[in-house]
Amino acid sequence: MLYIEKKPCPADIQAEIDHLTRTKAWQSFSEHPAADEAKRIRTNYFNKLDKSRVREALIAEQKGICAYCMCAIENNGRSTTIEHLVPLSKSKAGAMRYANWLAVCNGGRNTPLSGGEKRVICCDAKKSNTSVTLTPLDRDRMERIAYYDDGSIYYRDPSDPQYPQLRRDLNEVYGLNGTVDARGRSRKDTTTGIVKRRKDTYITLFEELMEMEAQGLLTADLVRRFRRSLCEDEAWEPFVGVKLYVLDLFLETLGE
Numbered sequence: 001m002l003y004i005e006k007k008p009c010p011a012d013i014q015a016e017i018d019h020l021t022r023t024k025a026w027q028s029f030s031e032h033p034a035a036d037e038a039k040r041i042r043t044n045y046f047n048k049l050d051k052s053r054v055r056e057a058l059i060a061e062q063k064g065i066c067a068y069c070m071c072a073i074e075n076n077g078r079s080t081t082i083e084h085l086v087p088l089s090k091s092k093a094g095a096m097r098y099a100n101w102l103a104v105c106n107g108g109r110n111t112p113l114s115g116g117e118k119r120v121i122c123c124d125a126k127k128s129n130t131s132v133t134l135t136p137l138d139r140d141r142m143e144r145i146a147y148y149d150d151g152s153i154y155y156r157d158p159s160d161p162q163y164p165q166l167r168r169d170l171n172e173v174y175g176l177n178g179t180v181d182a183r184g185r186s187r188k189d190t191t192t193g194i195v196k197r198r199k200d201t202y203i204t205l206f207e208e209l210m211e212m213e214a215q216g217l218l219t220a221d222l223v224r225r226f227r228r229s230l231c232e233d234e235a236w237e238p239f240v241g242v243k244l245y246v247l248d249l250f251l252e253t254l255g256e
Helices: 011-021 024-028 035-044 051-061 123-127 163-173 194-214 220-232 240-253
Strands: 080-084 101-105 145-147 153-155
Touching: 011 051, 051 080, 051 101, 080 123, 101 123, 145 240, 153 163, 194 240, 220 240
Parallel strands: none
Antiparallel strands: 080 101, 145 153
């Protein structure tokens, strides 16, 4: 996960939202809709939006990566979902508010399987209608996201008053570490393989930096410039948050 700075709603999308919600029927819905109301809100309002245009705007502000797992996403309905951070079923206002929308991957639900493999979904496919405490819009908490070299993601501040919920969000709600058996010993990666891909990203960069350090070529200034270039890219590399974390580890050892 990585901090996402939400931009103002594009004017054309906001105009479409205003047009759809400027009705007595919209005003009649309760702020916390019942199941039948939530279905009508989705069908008669949210689904009437130009989804391709909305995805385009969200993907641009997220620099091309899923808001949760950081894999690459594209502007099509099969691979990318418009996610409601506060579930549509729990907030009328959030249902049609751009600030509540994120672009996320399909979480593995559309990934072809073979050989009897079972799906292990993640991201919105796993989260569904669950409310969360840990969100990519929270800069402070996103700065406390960390990674192990086995590819697993964790929240590194156990002093946080909501630490148990934050761990639950990562592991059980977003499913970003795959699944663990009842004894907590055997782990199965997500169907999209995000744990392995985070591991590969971590190990590859770590080994490259170690080699540079061994040759006397690694400096804090070089690491900072590399980090800055990653952050400033118009399109982020998949799992860029892992790379930024590894670079920060090296800055610490270099005394910066």
